[in-house]
Amino acid sequence: MTRTPQDRSGEPNPLRVLTLDRLRRRTSMKWRTYPEDVLPLWVAEMDVPLAEPVVRAVTDALRLGDTGYPAGTAYAEALADFAGKRWGWSGLAVERTAVVPDVMLGVVEMLKLVTGPGDPVVVNPPVYPPFYQFVEHLDRRVVEAPLGADLRLDPEVLEDAFRRATGAGGRAAYLLCSPHNPTGTVHTATELAAVAALAERYGVRVVADEIHAPLVTGDARFVPYLSVPGAERGLALMSASKGWNLAGLKAALALAGPGAAADLARMPEEVGHGPSHLGVIAHTAALRDGTAWLDALLAGLADNRRLLTGLLAEHLPGIAHLPGEATYLAWLDCRALGLGEDPAEVFLSRGRVALSSGIPFGTGGAGHVRLNLATSPEVLSEGVRRMAAALR
Template sequence: MTRIPHEMSGEPNPLRALTLDRLRSRTSMKWRAYPEDVLPLWVAEMDVPLAEPIVRSLTDALELGDTGYPAGTGYAEALAGFAEKRWGWEVAVERTAIVPDVMLGVVEMLKLVTGPGDPVVVNSPVYPPFYMFVEHMDREVVEAPLGADLRIDFDALDETFRRATTGGRRAAFLLCSPHNPTGTVHTADELAAVAALADRHGVRVVADEIHAPVTAGGVDFVPYLRLPGAENGLSLMSASKAWNLAGLKAALAIAGPAAAADLDRMPEEVSHGPSHLGIIAHSAALRYGTDWLDALLAGLDDNRRLLVDLLAEHLPVITHRPGEATYLAWLDCRALGLGDDPADVFLRRGRVALSSGIPFGTGGAGHVRLNLATSPELLTEGVRRMAAALD
């Protein structure tokens, strides 16, 4: 497999491109949810300009008036090219379908393999919408907490699968890969063990792989469907997180060879949900935005190292393991004595917004999630404010 090192990109670091004044002119959630005296380091939006190929593709479409309904397999073909180069994985375009976004795609995939009231297993602490969306669709969320090392605890997963399928119930495992909020990248051996356990217990795996392109230097992402034994799995992928395209909705559902018939049962109207402009933007990112991505990944590597140094200097009692992927840092603040919700203290006293760990489920209390996809200067200011909140 050919892996492109982060440092090979000739692009400038996009995390250094925008001033605070420029960022505060944005109208998206990250910059409008809190008053202007709050520094937002919370929701998963990046403080970057769009990659030039994406801007060009959207500008061309708008000039042409190409703003209708989506059609064709261009997005899947773009992902296939990216996946082959980055991960040595051959995506079967004929086993893909466009969906509005990853979480709505997760909902549709879970509908294919479970019914009302069926259990859906998650590895807590985990992305809060896993709870919200699954419960809203009338499924039962069942936790198999991560181990103390923030990796999958296979004894716990085995027991949870056993309980979830008692009495012949259908069950699914909603796998977060890479894991949000911990930044853990599951190894090939770990994913093979997931597939083996799922097969043993008759559990269907649906993998949320939205953060797949955002790995730290020297870390290789392994697509779940690339693993032997994962043939009946389903995956959701998108360019959204890696290229900051959350407002341009589009994602892809991908079926393993033994799950193709399941994907074929997805209602045709689901494919009407993605934005045509979103598909244009995501396809351009995957085809032409790799130099920009490599510059971003190098900048994120720098910020991960910077965060380690900043915490050691200003908040040494916080426990933090630098993530192997994503641009999110999971901080254990329990030694600070701030209670279950330290994010509330940091916001009120330090005027810095972080994500509370509580909505991430078991293992989240006493933690915060910090978004480090910002300039080194703003990251430094954020940690300074956190420290000041303790004075």
């Protein structure tokens, strides 16, 4: 398995390449939601240029006019190769995969396969807000199993949630976020094996969102849920989207354990019509040829985590922060600052810095904000300075 305590790829740190003026020319959500005087450190977009192999693959496709419908298994094969080299996992079976438009739409399709209308879906708040939005829009019922005070899975709380979810009979699912957004927690093999055992005991089907899997730094080890004992009936979603900043090039992969192959085979054919062919090309190139760029990014993110820790200690010591081991997101506990349930609103109105409000992340989110640290050290420093100025 590859670990990246520091970058040895020879690639420049992608977080140090783009100027703020150049970034403000972008037209995506991050840069168009707020006025120009607001520094955006909120939605999960990175302030990076694309990896050159991705640019080359998409440009070559455009020159060829290769802009039709996606076909073949190149994406799954690239992910299987990446998983073997990166995580030491040889169990990703290409024949048990399907291309889906993106991770959350893939989650919806997986939940349709293993639950019905009104059935419960367990989640671990504070957690990615679309977990609530998509589950409820699907006419499923959210059951919360909050993380512990250490921001890790609590097996007793999880078991109680499984018990409540299945108490009346019927079907239930568990939507696992791994690595966890917003905390950056990397679940261990032991924790995931305990999840699998509980799921089998209570008949709960696990659907794992593993979109942040490539973004693990230092000595932490990402463990694919389908690799742990007892996870044979599990389903998972993976994508190169977060690791290589490809949200606008839509594509993801649904994966099934051996005991869930028949479930995945029931997914409607039309779901596979949603991914972008250019997205599949981009994601495949990232996984096959973009690992040096990824390693440089991970080293830069590790530097930014250390920088953020120091900046908070110096300028905002009232904020409690447990640095994550994955993602490029920081979960900040601002309750001691006395800013109410939504400190993000205060930082925006007084400091002109946009952060994600903790409230939509569910139980445990009030009084918190999520900060996107995938930017230059200069922008990150300015963001913290503005946050501190908002308290004066």
